[in-house]
Amino acid sequence: xxxxxxxxxxPAVTNTPTGVRIEGSSTGDRIYRWVTTAFALVVPILLLxxxxxxxxxGWPALHKFGLSFLTSSDWxxxxxxxxxxxxxxxxxxxxxxxxxxxxxxxxxxxxxLSEFAPAWIRQPIAFLVDLLAAIPSVVYGLWGVFFLxxxxxxxxxxxxxxxLHLGDFPLFSGPAYGYSMLAAGLILAIMVLxxxxxxxxxxxxxxxRSQREAALALGATRWExxxxxxxxxxxxxxxxxxxxxxxRALGETMAVTMVIGNRHEISASLFAPGYTMASMIAxxxxxxxxxxxxxxxxxxxxxxxxxxxxxxxxxxxxxxxVGKNQV
Amino acid sequence: MKRLPFVVAALGVWGCSPQSSxxxxxxxxxxxxxxxxxxVGSSVALTGAGATFPAPLYSKWFNEYAAKTGVKxxxxxxxxxxxxxxxxxxxxxxxxSDAPMTDxxxxxxxxxxxxxxxxxxxxxxIAYNLPSVTQPIKLSGSLIADIFLGKITKWNDPxxxxxxxxxxxxxxxxxxxxxxxxxxxxxIFSDYLSAVSPAWKAGPGKGKDLQWPVGMGGKGNEGVAGQxxxxxxxxxxxxxxxxxxxxLSTAAVQNSAGQFVTPSARAATAAADDAAAKxxxxxxxxxxxxxxxxxxxxxxxxxxWLLVYKHQPDATKAKKLADAVRWALTDGxxxxxxxxxxxxxxxxVTKLMPRIDSLTMAGSR
Numbered sequence: 009x010x011x012x013x014x015x016x017x018x019p020a021v022t023n024t025p026t027g028v029r030i031e032g033s034s035t036g037d038r039i040y041r042w043v044t045t046a047f048a049l050v051v052p053i054l055l056l057x058x059x060x061x062x063x064x065x066g067w068p069a070l071h072k073f074g075l076s077f078l079t080s081s082d083w084x085x086x087x088x089x090x091x092x093x094x095x096x097x098x099x100x101x102x103x104x105x106x107x108x109x110x111x112x113x114x115x116x117x118x119x120x121l122s123e124f125a126p127a128w129i130r131q132p133i134a135f136l137v138d139l140l141a142a143i144p145s146v147v148y149g150l151w152g153v154f155f156l157x158x159x160x161x162x163x164x165x166x167x168x169x170x171x172l173h174l175g176d177f178p179l180f181s182g183p184a185y186g187y188s189m190l191a192a193g194l195i196l197a198i199m200v201l202x203x204x205x206x207x208x209x210x211x212x213x214x215x216x217r218s219q220r221e222a223a224l225a226l227g228a229t230r231w232e233x234x235x236x237x238x239x240x241x242x243x244x245x246x247x248x249x250x251x252x253x254x255x256r257a258l259g260e261t262m263a264v265t266m267v268i269g270n271r272h273e274i275s276a277s278l279f280a281p282g283y284t285m286a287s288m289i290a291x292x293x294x295x296x297x298x299x300x301x302x303x304x305x306x307x308x309x310x311x312x313x314x315x316x317x318x319x320x321x322x323x324x325x326x327x328x329x330v331g332k333n334q335v
Numbered sequence: 336m337k338r339l340p341f342v343v344a345a346l347g348v349w350g351c352s353p354q355s356s357x358x359x360x361x362x363x364x365x366x367x368x369x370x371x372x373x374x375v376g377s378s379v380a381l382t383g384a385g386a387t388f389p390a391p392l393y394s395k396w397f398n399e400y401a402a403k404t405g406v407k408x409x410x411x412x413x414x415x416x417x418x419x420x421x422x423x424x425x426x427x428x429x430x431x432s433d434a435p436m437t438d439x440x441x442x443x444x445x446x447x448x449x450x451x452x453x454x455x456x457x458x459x460x461i462a463y464n465l466p467s468v469t470q471p472i473k474l475s476g477s478l479i480a481d482i483f484l485g486k487i488t489k490w491n492d493p494x495x496x497x498x499x500x501x502x503x504x505x506x507x508x509x510x511x512x513x514x515x516x517x518x519x520x521x522x523i524f525s526d527y528l529s530a531v532s533p534a535w536k537a538g539p540g541k542g543k544d545l546q547w548p549v550g551m552g553g554k555g556n557e558g559v560a561g562q563x564x565x566x567x568x569x570x571x572x573x574x575x576x577x578x579x580x581x582x583l584s585t586a587a588v589q590n591s592a593g594q595f596v597t598p599s600a601r602a603a604t605a606a607a608d609d610a611a612a613k614x615x616x617x618x619x620x621x622x623x624x625x626x627x628x629x630x631x632x633x634x635x636x637x638x639x640w641l642l643v644y645k646h647q648p649d650a651t652k653a654k655k656l657a658d659a660v661r662w663a664l665t666d667g668x669x670x671x672x673x674x675x676x677x678x679x680x681x682x683x684v685t686k687l688m689p690r691i692d693s694l695t696m697a698g699s700r
Contacts, residue, residue, distance in 0.1 A: 085517070086542035158565055183508035186566055187551050270515030270552030281551035287515075291554055295416040295517025295543050297440065 059313060066307030069300060077307060083272040085296070090304035092311060094272045098189065098282040099315065102264060103257035105193025105278075110201045111250055115239075117201075118208035123234055134209065141202035149266030152195045157267055161186035165279060178276040187269035190278040195263050200253035207249025211242040244330040251323035258316055261286040285312040380407040381656055385418020385431030388457055388519050388556075388574060389639045392674050393431070396667045397659075404662075406655050415519045416543070422449065422642045428652055430642035433457065433519020434543060435621035446644040450694060451620045452660060452687060453638035455668070456677035458603040459524050460635070462583035463570040464563050465490065467505055471597065473498050475589040476531030476626065476634065482570060483511055484534060485549035490568060505568070512562045512571030515552025517544035523637040524572045527625040531634075572635075575600070576675035590634045591626050602633035603677035611683040620687075636677070643694060657691050664688075 069090055070077055080091020117137055121130050165184040169175040215238050223237035224230075239246070261284075269281020270291060285308050296302045383393075390412030397408040413421070415432040422430030423444040435451055436444075461474060474482075478494060481487045487494065491504045514521045522543045528535040539545045553559035553571070560577040563569045575598055578585050587595040596602050609632055610624035626634045641660065647653030664687060668678040679687075 082546070084546035085544040086540040086546070153561055153565060161566065183510060185510055185551050187553075187562060265515070265554055266558070270554070271550070272546065291516040291552070292544055294414040297416040297419060297517075297543070301544070 059310075062306055062309045062313060066303055066305075066310040069304040069307040070310070072300070073304075077304075078311065081272065081274060085292075085298075085301050088298070088300050090300070090307075092285065092288075092304075092308050094274050095283045095285045095288045095308060096311060096315070097274045098192075098268065099258055099284040099286070099312065101189060101282065102192040102196055102268065102284055103254055105189065106196030106200055106257045107250060107254060109193065109197035110204055110253060113197075114201045114204035114249070114253075115208055115246065117205045118212055119234060119239075121209050122212035123230070123238070134206075137202050137205050139202075140198065141206070145199065145260060145263040146266075148195055148199055149263040152191060152263060152267035156194060157186035157191055160184075160188070160191055160279075179278055182275065182277045182280050184279050185269055185281050187267055187281050188277075188279045189268065189275070189282040192264045192268035192282065192284070193278075195267055196257045196260060199260060199263065200256050203256055204246075204249045204253040207252060208242070208246050211245030211249070212238060214245075215241045244327045247323070247326050247330060251319070251326075254319060254323075255316065258312070258319065259286055260284075261290045265290055285309075285315075380409055381428045381652060381659065382409045382411075383418075383429040383431060383641075384411040384413050384421045384427045385642070386415045386433045386519055386639055387412040388433050389431065389455060389676065391576075392455060392671060392676050395670055395674065396663050399667075399670070400659055400662055404658075406659060408659060414517075416517060419642065422644075425644075425648075428643075428656060431640065432642060433637065433639050434522040435640060436642065444644075446646070446648065448645045449642050450645050450690065451640040451642060452664075452690065453607075453620055453679060453683065454641055454663060455639055455671050455679060456600075456603045456607045456624075456636055457519075457523065457639050458575050458598055458600075458606075458633055458636045458677060459520055459527070459572050460575050460578045460598040461570065461586040461588060462560065462563050462573055462578045462581075463586060464567055464583065465505065466567055468502055468584075470502055471584060472502060472504075472586050473589065473595045474586045476527070479588070480528045480532030480535040482509055483513070483528065483547070483549070484532075484538060485511075486534075507568045510566055510569040511547075511550030512559050512566070512569050513545075513547050513550050513552055514555075514559055516554050518555075519543065519637075519639070520556060520572065520574055521545060523625065524635060526623050526637065527635045530623075530626045574675075575603075579675055588634055590630075590632050591628055592630045592632075594630050596631065596633045598633050598635075600672045600675065600677040602631055603636045604680050605629055606632035606634070606636040607638070607677070608680035608682060611680060611686065614686075620690075645694060647694065653694065657694050660691050661688065664691075 073080070073090060076091055078091075078096065079093050080089075081093050082089045082091045083094070084090075117133075121134055125133065161184055165186075168180050169184070174180045219237050219241055220233055223233040228236065264284050265287035268284060268287060270283055270287060271281035272283055273280070275282065289305050289308055289312075292301070293305055296305055390410065393410045393412075397410055401407050410431075411427075415434055418427075418430040418432050419436055419440055421427045423440065425446050430449075431454075436449060441449055461479060463472065465472070472495075474495075475498060478487065478498065481494075488509055489506060490509055491506045495504055496502075522541070525535070525539065525541045525545055528539075529541045530536075539547065550571075551562065553562040556573045556577040559571045560573045560581040560583060563571045563573075563583055564581050573583075575585075578598075585598050587597045589595050606624055606627045606629070609627045609629040610622065613628075614620075614622065620638070620640070622638075624636055624638065627636075643656060643660075647656070664679065664684050668684070671678040
């Protein structure tokens with residue numbers, strides 16, 4: 009998590025001078041310019057090459073199944089029928105659950121750290137929250153297997169089903185596998201929290217002091233100052249942070265595979281096992297021997313690619329719109 | 336699409352980078368007398384790739400064999416599918432698989448006909464987690480199929496109760512656990528279910544990666560074993576070793592003679608012995624031995640195979656390979672049981688020897 013990655017999507021904190029290019033005249037400057045241009049080109053070219061390779065490899069399956077590849081729940085390697093709907097649904101659903109849980113928490117942490125925390129506690133807490141981002145995902149997965157899943161089956165599920173009697177409600181119906189969409193969403197929530205919180209914290213710290221003082225001078229309470237003056241000012245940056253978290257959640261593979269239950273089925277129940285695109289590829293690729301199966305997995309990769317791009321476009325658009333309304 | 340095998344092969348090569356360093360330092364095998372062919376002391380190490388299930392045994396074998404003879408054999412446990420892929424592309428000297436190659440796969444192999452050599456017998460156990468039940472439960476093939484088809488959903492189902500008189504089965508949901516990754520274990524298990532249940536054969540069928548009617552998936556044998564251990568009322572299938580390591584309860588399964596047999600290496604070897612006696616003389620050993628005859632046989636068993644080209648391109652390597660396989664099938668088999676594999680029956684080893692000889696002759700022609 010570096011601050012550099014925040015800057016481009018948070019106009020509120022950008023302070024790069026624009027429109028000024030200093031033309032160098034010496035040879036060194038020219039070489040320097042060409043070298044950096046080459047570096048800058050390598051990344052988009054690499055991206056295009058990866059996209060091209062994935063699409064070419066996935067084409068036979070996409071061509072054969074057409075639109076039903078996106079809508080069918082049939083994933084039958086024995087008879088060569090492939091439809092990725094459960095995995096697409098699972099990827100979006102688990103990420104959504106993660107954001108619903110992580111966003112309020114992360115913003116709460118960030119507000120506390122930037123507005124309330126005394127200096128001596130701010131650094132340690134910020135450090136610990138950031139540290140969450142440094143834990144390898146397989147460790148999250150292990151924690152999920154040995155703590156979260158047993159906790160869900162032994163405590164949370166009986167509470168919802170037996171104490172609250174919500175067992176017939178579709179969201180909580182069916183046999184209680186601890187390995188479930190809910191477990192995946194919870195793990196992802198913890199994993200994306202540091203991203204959202206770190207970005208939000210930096211953005212909040214960048215809100216000018218005058219903004220806060222003006223609100224207080226108008227007689228606002230501390231709460232009103234934060235809610236009405238600070239958070240709206242930082243809105244586009246916060247959305248940027250959420251999108252960064254979403255990107256992380258969409259692509260997460262290992263931890264999700266370990267707790268989601270890996271089942272090709274769309275279920276309304278949070279307690280039912282599900283699947284995500286990334287975990288499906290990781291699970292099946294090593295033993296996929298027939299060409300169509302491999303191609304179907306590559307096609308899933310291509311779909312994941314497209315979904316990620318769409319999410320990013322929506323994010324840019326949101327940030328742009330929010331930024332525009334602000335002025 | 337044509338490109339993909341290269342990608343896979345490239346990954347395989349990249350995955351085995353330690354091999355190149357061993358090749359450079361592997362000159363110890365110069366001490367073993369080279370064969371008549373002029374290819375003295377060139378690339379001395381043999382490389383193989385494939386099934387993960389026998390990998391612990393193979394690595395023990397090849398370690399021992401290197402200590403004994405100085406011949407280094409590198410085995411990458413990359414999965415049966417990748418093993419078949421790599422031997423077909425001739426990027427390794429031998430492959431290994433838990434499922435026999437199909438005719439279509441055989442036809443794609445670049446180096447000509449591939450021989451299947453059984454090495455050990457694997458057995459798949461039905462493991463379960465019922466905290467309140469202390470005595471081992473009994474299951475029949477059709478019952479296992481119906482549980483995994485989702486037709487039997489409660490532990491106290493009358494059909495389960497009839498088979499297990501005196502066992503107090505709870506009135507809870509059966510939580511089915513299966514493999515989420517493609518696997519030879521799934522192949523053996525579904526091969527068995529297809530043999531005993533017409534409904535299974537017509538439904539999910541036989542394969543390394545199935546469309547499961549019910550349940551949740553765990554990644555790898557360790558994943559399935561872990562999920563069973565963590566989930567009360569769960570049932571699933573794993574290799575014997577993983578059930579033993581995790582101290583899971585395993586069911587006694589009814590064999591074709593009507594006996595309920597608890598899974599053990601001995602019962603699996605018995606199954607192989609029974610199957611070997613029935614094989615025709617010209618068999619290529621691409622055979623299924625599930626649900627075999629005999630009173631003491633455990634029904635969910637299978638060979639795991641080494642895959643080698645009948646016509647070896649390199650005479651030196653061919654001799655080393657044949658020697659190593661001969662050693663593995665004789666002295667090596669003694670290591671099997673300690674690692675929870677079932678050794679091949681002696682009757683079968685005797686039959687396999689001429690097959691390995693035919694490989695050597697083809698190589699030195």
